[in-house]
Amino acid sequence: KAGVTQTPRYLIKTRGQQVTLSCSPISGHRSVSWYQQTPGQGLQFLFEYFSETQRNKGNFPGRFSGRQFSNSRSEMNVSTLELGDSALYLCASSFGRGIDEAFFGQGTRLTVV
């Protein structure tokens, strides 16, 4: 079966702009989590969506938001981009019931200039 698909793979944006990233989970998975990966901070949890509702949220400012659609696809939006937002953004999907295994996409590499 198809894995987790993230688009686009690469993005270059200017400070102050906004950006939308997309994640299509594995078929049948209803939970999508988003992570930010940087060399300095490692992998950090942004938020998780399950059945179109944000279920958990990490410690990121309100400029980071997301949503999930009825087909479980999810989007993440970052407004008023800052240089420090440059990172690899990863999404992971799972069935979302109890503890189960999360599978990651290849990520979107965002560069803010």
Next chain:
Amino acid sequence: GQQLNQSPQSMFIQEGEDVSMNCTSSSIFNTWLWYKQEPGEGPVLLIALYKAGELTSNGRLTAQFGITRKDSFLNISASIPSDVGIYFCAGPKFYNNNDMRFGAGTRLTVKP
């Protein structure tokens, strides 16, 4: 909060050698997951551990869930060049969600 301390930070080994890395936490985890990440790719799940004391193998990889539930280790036997990458341990912050905490990673280099 729940922090995962992963060691060593990096390893340089010769092909054929065995590798061992571990992860510890000051808090109890109910699940330990081990991932491998290669350059330009997302982390790939290697092994999932769900019970204290559990020992699980996946080919040349073996991982154990510590009895205290505060640690886990991953062993790779007879390493090969394609084992190169960054290995992460991870555990969910709470029992019933997918908010995971990750270790800082162990960067493995295998010399042929």
